[in-house]
Amino acid sequence: MLLKCPKCGVKNYLDPYPFWNFKGKTKCAGCDVVYAVEIANGSSVRPPQPVSGTPKDPDLLLPGFADTPDNKPVTGDGKTRPAPRARADVYGKPKPIVRNSRGRLVAGRPLKPEELVGSRARYVAEGKEPR
Ligand SMILES: [Zn+2]
Structure with missing residues (x-):
């Protein structure tokens, strides 16, 4: 879905996943004009209307990508909007891994005893029936 701004000509690409069924506000990336858009099943219910709103409004859903009329x-x-991450909670953190002496991956980090509560691995390690 494309929102071509009539004021500045910037093409704002409203990516399908978040904007498929959407009723709310978005913003032109070029001139910061806030538009009210209503999209149902991937097609526009009504044309985007410029509305009053501040460009810093937290409930704005920004376009995923935008480019100028000369494709910059x-x-x-x-x-x-930044691209979505598959696992935002672990992005940028090192993965707990173990390498052997040849540098090959052999395992993740060893589990701590408190992480084995109620698990089969703890039953095997301790030789006791779980309570
Ligand atoms: Zn604009």
């Missing part, structure tokens, strides 16, 4: 990308903080 518009990027930057507050212009377009």
Whole structure:
């Protein structure tokens, strides 16, 4: 879905997943004009209308990508939305791994005893029936 801004001509790409069924506000990445859009099943219910709103509004859903009429990308903080991460909670953290003496991966980090509560591995290690 494309929102071509009539004021500045910037093409704002409203990516299908978050905008498939969407009723709310988005913002032109070029000139920061806030638009009210209503999209149902991937097609526009009504044309986007410029509305009053501040460009810093937290409930704005920013376009995923935008480019100018001469196909230069518009990027930057507050212009377009960052790409979604598969696991946002572990992004950038080192993975707990163990390598052998040849440098090959052999395992993740060893589990701590408190992580084995109620598990089969703890029953095997302690030789006791779980309570
Ligand atoms: Zn614009």
